[in-house]
Amino acid sequence: QVQLVESGGDLVKPGGSLRLSCAASGFTFSDYYMSWIRQAPGKGLEWVSFISSSGSTVYYADSVKGRFTMSRDNSKNSLYLQMNSLRAEDTAVYYCGRSSSWTYFFDYWGQGTLVTVSS
Amino acid sequence: DIQMTQSPSSLSASVGDRVTITCRASQGIRNDLGWYQQKPGKAPKRLIFAASSLQSGVPSRFSGSGSGTDFTLTISSLQPEDFATYYCLQHSSYPLTFGGGTKVEIK
Numbered sequence: 001q002v003q004l005v006e007s008g009g010d011l012v013k014p015g016g017s018l019r020l021s022c023a024a025s026g027f028t029f030s031d032y033y034m035s036w037i038r039q040a041p042g043k044g045l046e047w048v049s050f051i052s053s054s055g056s057t058v059y060y061a062d063s064v065k066g067r068f069t070m071s072r073d074n075s076k077n078s079l080y081l082q083m084n085s086l087r088a089e090d091t092a093v094y095y096c097g098r099s100s101s102w103t104y105f106f107d108y109w110g111q112g113t114l115v116t117v118s119s
Numbered sequence: 120d121i122q123m124t125q126s127p128s129s130l131s132a133s134v135g136d137r138v139t140i141t142c143r144a145s146q147g148i149r150n151d152l153g154w155y156q157q158k159p160g161k162a163p164k165r166l167i168f169a170a171s172s173l174q175s176g177v178p179s180r181f182s183g184s185g186s187g188t189d190f191t192l193t194i195s196s197l198q199p200e201d202f203a204t205y206y207c208l209q210h211s212s213y214p215l216t217f218g219g220g221t222k223v224e225i226k
Binding site: 035044045046047050059061062095099103104105106107109110111112 | 153155157162163164165168169174206208210213214215216217218219220
């Protein structure tokens, strides 16, 4: 069955860095686009970034552009989000979500990993 | 950027009620819209894709309609397990944008 498992969330100080991972299983990872979506405590959902199946195309929300870098390793069935220059407003649960041109967006989500940015 | 205006932001309803939630896009998005249900402490779950296609395994009391700028999620007969928060998502263009959410509470 399809599984997406995020990891790497932690408490980090403002200005610090963190790397999130999303391990995929149960499907051919290299066939699918992937995204990161976040949810601040008590708030709604916010799309963060997208990567194409090959990794050649990446898009970011303006709120993270220049600070976050999304990548993937299809040989390891893994997705990554390198988060630099973290701010208090980046505090959120981060989800990875799967998409494709035939399944559309976010038919499967991971369980999420919590990032807390605080001094 | 395409703004998604979702209404209402919350509603109270009883088991068996018909519930309607709407999303309006700031510009036309064809049928590039999905609806998601989220329960506290859980990841969102997709209910509807392509504006009106029911996700496999989702009960038929959920339905979606609309195209262009105006979209609707309808729950024909609200069940106890449907009390949750619902979000729309447009994926017509980047940045992808979610509606603000509708919290469905027990009356």
